[in-house]
Amino acid sequence: xxxxLVEPTIEAIRRWAGIAVPNEAARIGLADHAALIAEVEKxxxxxxxxxxxxxxxxxxxxxxxxxx
Numbered sequence: 001x002x003x004x005l006v007e008p009t010i011e012a013i014r015r016w017a018g019i020a021v022p023n024e025a026a027r028i029g030l031a032d033h034a035a036l037i038a039e040v041e042k043x044x045x046x047x048x049x050x051x052x053x054x055x056x057x058x059x060x061x062x063x064x065x066x067x068x
Contacts, residue, residue, distance in 0.1 A: 002027065003034035 009030050010021050021027055 005034045006030045
């Protein structure tokens with residue numbers, strides 16, 4: 001059984017790009033996206049931005065060429 005995501009995705013591709021899913025391999029590929037999305041959702045909670053901003057500005061200042 002294919003995930004619920006497959007048919008709406010096929011329809012969206014047809015509407016936006018004007019093409020049809022070419023074969024069963026394409027359907028299987030779309031079904032694999034559901035598993036990929038689930039895996040990304042699992043790790044999303046572990047991802048976070050740094051609490052403090054990075055020192056990007058300081059690095060830029062350090063590499064700046066001296067004024068002439």
